[in-house]
């Protein structure tokens with residue numbers, strides 16, 4: 001076995017790590033708009049030379065708004081996926097069903113937390129920021145694929161949140177402490193989700209032929225391409241908000257592809273290259289691992 005994860009230990013660790021919404025952000029608490037919200041390793045806004053430092057910070061905050069809405073979107077397909085997966089397990093192993101239901105409860109809490117941060121953002125930011133959606137339609141589209149492919153995409157997302165927190169503590173003393181705390185608390189619970197999702201993916205892959213796994217990887221690429229089109233659209237919407245907030249037009253031809261690439265890394269690439277995600281792929285099929293590794297540089 002390539003890991004030692006099990007439902008009993010993951011459940012026990014989850015229950016120990018649990019927090020409440022108010023531990024992270026009170027309903028009326030305000031964000032500090034004089035600071036960046038996103039680590040530079042994800043937002044890549046300080047690298048844009050055609051923007052002055054104030055404008056870079058505004059775009060960094062818009063990038064954080066994107067983070068809140070993209071995670072809102074992905075959590076909304078993670079939740080029904082988990083509920084569907086838990087339903088047939090109701091009468092099985094007690095630790096398994098409790099771990100799966102607890103996983104679902106935590107994701108519902110994360111949706112709530114991201115909404116609370118979103119409300120605080122809207123209260124403090126000078127212009128409206130538009131987002132792709134509706135999230136329900138995006139969720140339906142993602143969930144129309146092979147469950148193994150959806151499970152793999154979710155596993156990628158769970159591992160990427162580990163990477164995001166590590167990135168945010170590593171490179172930024174200047175971040176808004178509440179956003180930093182959001183990353184930290186999400187990281188704390190996602191650490192167990194990643195283990196549980198590994199077990200879910202193992203179960204979904206069991207007994208599949210090489211051909212069937214190959215088809216699931218095709219579906220992973222379809223989902224990634226679909227999401228990536230959304231990220232490109234979102235990069236355009238982000239620049240609309242930036243121009244409105246700073247009262248001038250910007251060099252969209254250079255900034256849009258650069259910000260699209262930042263989103264590719266944040267929401268796909270940073271999970272694709274995670275060693276634990278690679279380990280799951282390799283155990284399932286070395287060919288699947290190779291196909292994902294070959295595509296990863298597009299999302300770097």
Ligand SMILES: [Fe+2]
Nearest residue numbers: 075107110190
């Ligand atoms: Fe989550």
Ligand SMILES: [Fe+2]
Nearest residue numbers: 107158190193
């Ligand atoms: Fe999660």
